[in-house]
Amino acid sequence: MQHAIDNQLEMHFDYPSSSPGGEVSRRVIPSGFTPEGHVRGYDLSNGMWKNWKLNKIIGPSGNGMQPRSIEPPEDIGDSGSNLIPGPSRPNPTDFNPKKVKINIDAPLKAAPPTDMEQFIKNNYADDYEHPNVNAFRDAKENGQQVTFEHEGETHTIIPRSINDFGRSVPHSTVQGYCTQHGKEEVITPFDIKSVGVIEPQSQELPTPSYITQRSLREQELKNNAEDFKKGIDLTVQPAAVEPTHEEYEEARASDIDPDTFDKATYKRVRNLGATHPQIIEAISANKIPIEDYEDAYKTALSNNDVFGIDATSNDTHVSALGLANKRQSAYNETVNSLRSMRAGGQESPVSSWTPLSDDDHNYLAEQLFGHHMALRNYKGKHETPHLEVPGGRRAHEWVMSECTKLDPSLKAGMGARDFYDSSMILPNDNGWSTGGSSNPTNNTYTDVARSLLNHYTATGMRANSIKDFIVNRRKKNAVLNIASSQFFPYEYTPEKYEED
Amino acid sequence: MLTFNSKIASNERPMNGVLHTAVPKLLVAWDTETTGTDSGTDKKEGSSEPISYGLVAYRNGVEEAAHHFLSQPTSYDLPRDSGAYRVHGMSPEDLDDSYAGSLIRSKDGTVRTPALHPHVALDKMLATLAHYQSQGAVFLGHNLDFDYRMLHRAHRMFYGRARQRISPQTGSNLPILASSGFDIDAAKARTIDTYAHAKAMNEFGPPIKRPPSGLTVQLSDGTRIENAVQDYQGNWTAPNENRPSQSLESLCKLYGIVPGGHDALEDSRAAAQLFFAQVGKNRGGR
Numbered sequence A: 001m002q003h004a005i006d007n008q009l010e011m012h013f014d015y016p017s018s019s020p021g022g023e024v025s026r027r028v029i030p031s032g033f034t035p036e037g038h039v040r041g042y043d044l045s046n047g048m049w050k051n052w053k054l055n056k057i058i059g060p061s062g063n064g065m066q067p068r069s070i071e072p073p074e075d076i077g078d079s080g081s082n083l084i085p086g087p088s089r090p091n092p093t094d095f096n097p098k099k100v101k102i103n104i105d106a107p108l109k110a111a112p113p114t115d116m117e118q119f120i121k122n123n124y125a126d127d128y129e130h131p132n133v134n135a136f137r138d139a140k141e142n143g144q145q146v147t148f149e150h151e152g153e154t155h156t157i158i159p160r161s162i163n164d165f166g167r168s169v170p171h172s173t174v175q176g177y178c179t180q181h182g183k184e185e186v187i188t189p190f191d192i193k194s195v196g197v198i199e200p201q202s203q204e205l206p207t208p209s210y211i212t213q214r215s216l217r218e219q220e221l222k223n224n225a226e227d228f229k230k231g232i233d234l235t236v237q238p239a240a241v242e243p244t245h246e247e248y249e250e251a252r253a254s255d256i257d258p259d260t261f262d263k264a265t266y267k268r269v270r271n272l273g274a275t276h277p278q279i280i281e282a283i284s285a286n287k288i289p290i291e292d293y294e295d296a297y298k299t300a301l302s303n304n305d306v307f308g309i310d311a312t313s314n315d316t317h318v319s320a321l322g323l324a325n326k327r328q329s330a331y332n333e334t335v336n337s338l339r340s341m342r343a344g345g346q347e348s349p350v351s352s353w354t355p356l357s358d359d360d361h362n363y364l365a366e367q368l369f370g371h372h373m374a375l376r377n378y379k380g381k382h383e384t385p386h387l388e389v390p391g392g393r394r395a396h397e398w399v400m401s402e403c404t405k406l407d408p409s410l411k412a413g414m415g416a417r418d419f420y421d422s423s424m425i426l427p428n429d430n431g432w433s434t435g436g437s438s439n440p441t442n443n444t445y446t447d448v449a450r451s452l453l454n455h456y457t458a459t460g461m462r463a464n465s466i467k468d469f470i471v472n473r474r475k476k477n478a479v480l481n482i483a484s485s486q487f488f489p490y491e492y493t494p495e496k497y498e499e500d
Numbered sequence B: 001m002l003t004f005n006s007k008i009a010s011n012e013r014p015m016n017g018v019l020h021t022a023v024p025k026l027l028v029a030w031d032t033e034t035t036g037t038d039s040g041t042d043k044k045e046g047s048s049e050p051i052s053y054g055l056v057a058y059r060n061g062v063e064e065a066a067h068h069f070l071s072q073p074t075s076y077d078l079p080r081d082s083g084a085y086r087v088h089g090m091s092p093e094d095l096d097d098s099y100a101g102s103l104i105r106s107k108d109g110t111v112r113t114p115a116l117h118p119h120v121a122l123d124k125m126l127a128t129l130a131h132y133q134s135q136g137a138v139f140l141g142h143n144l145d146f147d148y149r150m151l152h153r154a155h156r157m158f159y160g161r162a163r164q165r166i167s168p169q170t171g172s173n174l175p176i177l178a179s180s181g182f183d184i185d186a187a188k189a190r191t192i193d194t195y196a197h198a199k200a201m202n203e204f205g206p207p208i209k210r211p212p213s214g215l216t217v218q219l220s221d222g223t224r225i226e227n228a229v230q231d232y233q234g235n236w237t238a239p240n241e242n243r244p245s246q247s248l249e250s251l252c253k254l255y256g257i258v259p260g261g262h263d264a265l266e267d268s269r270a271a272a273q274l275f276f277a278q279v280g281k282n283r284g285g286r
Helices: A002-006 A116-123 A131-141 A209-231 A245-254 A263-272 A276-285 A290-306 A313-343 A358-377 A392-406 A408-413 A445-461 A466-483 B083-088 B092-099 B118-133 B144-159 B174-180 B184-189 B194-200 B248-254 B264-282
Strands: A009-016 A023-033 A039-043 A048-052 A065-067 A098-100 A144-150 A153-163 A173-178 A183-187 A197-200 B026-034 B050-059 B062-070 B138-141 B191-193 B229-231
Touching: A002 A009, A002 A023, A023 A048, A131 A144, A131 A153, A131 A173, A131 A197, A153 A183, A209 B092, A245 A263, A245 A276, A263 A276, A263 A290, A276 A290, A276 A313, A290 A313, A290 B050, A290 B062, A313 A466, A313 B174, A358 A392, A358 A408, A358 A445, A392 A408, A392 A466, A445 A466, A445 B118, A445 B174, A466 B118, B026 B083, B026 B118, B026 B144, B026 B264, B050 B118, B050 B144, B050 B264, B062 B118, B062 B264, B118 B144, B118 B174, B118 B184, B138 B144, B138 B264, B144 B174, B144 B184, B144 B191, B184 B191, B191 B194, B194 B248, B194 B264, B248 B264
Parallel strands: A098 A183, B026 B138, B138 B191
Antiparallel strands: A009 A023, A009 A065, A023 A039, A039 A048, A144 A153, A144 A197, A153 A173, A173 A183, B026 B050, B050 B062
16 A cells, blocks of 8 residues: 555555445555545545545455556545445455344443443443443554453454444444454444453464455466466467568558558468469459458368368469358358348448547547557566566567557557556456447547447448458457457467568 | 348258268357356347357368457356356356456366456457358357357347347347348358257157156056156156266267366367267267
8 A cells, every 4th residue: 555655556456335245346546544544545436535444455456556547636635424435344255254242231331221322322422432442442452352251152352443433323343353263253342241351462363364365366366377377488480481571562552451451461371381472363363351361271271181182382372262252252242231231221229320530539549559559668567467478568569560450550659669658558447338339438448449349340330342341350350359458468479460 | 151131040950950971171169158047038138148258160170270258247146156157167256357357267277368348258259250150161069059049148238139120030130240240140050059960860869758747657566756757669767867968068978078167168179079979970980
């Protein structure tokens, strides 16, 4: 926490919620500590300054700590206790303490009351003054333990926290570790006849099980990431065929859409065995998308193997052309289907979606580009879950190149290897939105990616030619590659990307 | 490839009911794992959602590519004691951590890449299916009707329902075709279901008569059979007695294939291996 305050970071952690269901994830910018020892921080989810009870904070979680996504407004203080987050309670999933209920059978100051609540109201200004609460508070501050009897059982509680949210009503509770029963317990001091013996702690206050479990879980996830890293090799291996700059450029110029042409695909096809003239014939004379020619060439090679065909490179090429041309017919049928849908008013809900304006589209593409540029250029060690692996920077560069298929003007930024701005890293998604239309005002990584996904779904509906269909598909596939790469481009392999 | 205007009915399965003796040149096995089994009907929305999609492509019987997309469901109604959890072993906590970017392990210990937003996971799966469909793929899976329904269900969450039915055959197909280029009806017509195939191969034994449930029969030797069923020869037996289960897992065991353990990717592989074995048997193998 102190680290986050000192370095002006934003924190993600879980915090008990007042609504059923337990904890909710919070994004908070902490600014310091209150005199009571609470953390003062700006809650990004509802735009309010609040006090956060340190012992209730579970985490960090999610993105952990990260640079501030915004600068919080000036803290003008609380207008009342309602700004303190709702009633504290134990973690509902991992922690199930026994609540000790003890019938009062003796007075605290006077004759046995018939109405305990009224008795407290009459005798104590608030529960802070109740001797039992004070005893537990003192014991906590002095590192002591409290022993008392209840229904024939002895409890020895080392207080961990006192939830003093009750005022005028005897609702304060003490959470602590019972050395007699070896587990966490929650007690209501008002229910106890007498606090009995107060003495130094007989043992260290153990870490509560829910913290232990969370810590174990975090370690498990860390181990998973380490094991995963050991299993991947992103080293670029030299290829048998390294095309020349001129070959790349001729292929790009011959492609159905030079802006979305993929150099890596060209290189892979060359390494399957196709020659440069064969590829040019396929993509220029036959107007076959190079990615389709790659699939068809692989199929032709596979057919040769399986059926024992002793094929020349040209045989394979001719076979691949035949297979790829069949696919062109299928596209033609799809485009015709979409056209008849539109003409006949047979529309899907997607038909009403409005594509983004060019400005909005390019702004969103730039945000995704910037996110991966920041991750590529970052020189320090990434916080989990942004995986740090050798070759990982090139993986992020692959995603940047996918962004340039959406907006070619972004290519100008590919070479900026020393530029780093943490604010370019888009925040993680914490909620759900199933709305259909694009909304460029949202700014989590997933929101941005989904807005572009919806955009290309809408433009795909309007495809009027095979070229429209293919170019849109390339861009939508680029968005899908980007959308699944927020933390790390797990689908990346070195042969998927070729630098310009 | 696309049959949007064709006469193929959505419930027609020309590849079912036949004994396959060859493996298609491009075979794509796929599967989903879900939060439950309520995939809904035409009139009532189901409550279950996919939590993972698995797909393995085989070209001439050789595995060419594998894809696995974890999906964070929009509902968290998946207690640890639920049937779904017992099946696939992914808890809400696992999916939460995964969606937040952590790497979780599947039941077999394999580390999984982070879960995606369900919209993104769905679109990636549909794009992958469309990619292979445009190459003339034949699709394969065990009881794939359920998985096709889950695709529809997930699709409706993000793209809505069709405004009108184009024809009795293609009404539900339109939104998916329009948004992704994946023609689900054409895919169904080119789907081999290992369950239907096993049935056609008589793997489950002869058909049985199912009298009203709860019937208790006392045989001449005094044996009492509760919930008895009658086989095709008129003999009363206990339900499922001597009849192999119809699950993918049981069929795999029948052929000595390692089951997929209810992991979408591994179950896709297991279904493909099962099909290859069935084809071998139909060609005169064991």
